[in-house]
Amino acid sequence: MDLTEKKISGEDIFDGVVLHVRKDTVELPDGNTSTREYIKHNGAVCVIPITDDGEVVLERQYRYAIGKVLTEIPAGKLEPGEDRLEAAKRELKEETGYVAGKMICIGEFYGSPALLEERVTMYLATELIKEERQLDEDEFLEVFTMPLDEAFERAMANEFDDAKTHLSILKAYIMLKK
Numbered sequence: 001m002d003l004t005e006k007k008i009s010g011e012d013i014f015d016g017v018v019l020h021v022r023k024d025t026v027e028l029p030d031g032n033t034s035t036r037e038y039i040k041h042n043g044a045v046c047v048i049p050i051t052d053d054g055e056v057v058l059e060r061q062y063r064y065a066i067g068k069v070l071t072e073i074p075a076g077k078l079e080p081g082e083d084r085l086e087a088a089k090r091e092l093k094e095e096t097g098y099v100a101g102k103m104i105c106i107g108e109f110y111g112s113p114a115l116l117e118e119r120v121t122m123y124l125a126t127e128l129i130k131e132e133r134q135l136d137e138d139e140f141l142e143v144f145t146m147p148l149d150e151a152f153e154r155a156m157a158n159e160f161d162d163a164k165t166h167l168s169i170l171k172a173y174i175m176l177k178k
Contacts, residue, residue, distance in 0.1 A: 001029070005034075006026060007024050007025075008025045009024065009025045010023065011024075013037070018077065019039050019041070020040040020041070021038070021039055022039075023036070024036045024037075037115070038116065038117060039115060039116045039117060039118075040117050041117050042077060042078040042080055042082075043078045043119045044120045045078065045091060045122075046073050046074065046075035046088075046091075046168060047074045047075065047092045047103070047124075048124050048125065048168040048169065048171075048172045049074065049100065049128055050124065050125065050126050050128075050172060050176065051145065054148050054149075055147055055148065056073070056145060056148050056151045056172075057074070057098060058071055058072065058143070058144055058145065058146055058165075059071070059072055059074060059095060059096065059144070060072075060142040061142075062140070066161075070160075070165075071162070072164070073164065073169075074091050074092050076091040076094075076095075084105075085123070088121070088123040089103065092125055093133075093134060094135060094136065095139070095141055097133035097143075098130055099128070099129045100125035101128070101129065103123045103124065104123065104124050105122070105123055106123065106124045106171050106172065106175065107122050107167075107171060108120065108122065109163075109167065111164070122167070124168075124171075124175065148169075148172065148173060149173075151169045152170070152173040155173075156170075
């Protein structure tokens with residue numbers, strides 16, 4: 001069965017700095033039409049940095065949309081046309097001050113594919129060297145470390161509200177503990 005929906009027409013609803021909201025009319029697989037509203041996004045990267053001592057470098061950051069401070073791994077949005085690996089290196093350095101001797105891609109995901117086009121690429125960073133942070137002027141982060149074993153246990157207990165952090169910890173733990 002072909003489940004593809006075909007775009008008939010579309011319009012921009014909102015064009016912001018980060019979010020670009022679209023409204024499209026689509027033809028459904030059965031020939032009927034429907035409306036799809038979604039957010040266009042350049043994509044993002046996230047990095048799970050692991051120190052030589054087996055500690056995960058994490059950060060606490062206030063997230064306005066949900067009104068609370070979350071514990072997360074370093075992450076950020078892509079600039080138009082930016083290479084994903086270079087963006088991951090940039091975000092790691094900016095937010096934590098660490099530079100990785102080794103970075104490997106550990107997967108990609110769509111966090112909310114029903115309404116958000118953002119594809120997030122996850123990287124595992126090791127062989128870390130500490131340098132100076134270079135936060136954006138509107139970023140306020142508290143950086144700290146936690147043993148990977150503890151982070152894994154906390155992820156399994158659903159103590160991380162952030163999906164990229166939760167997923168990256170689980171993947172890194174399995175990869176490194178095999």
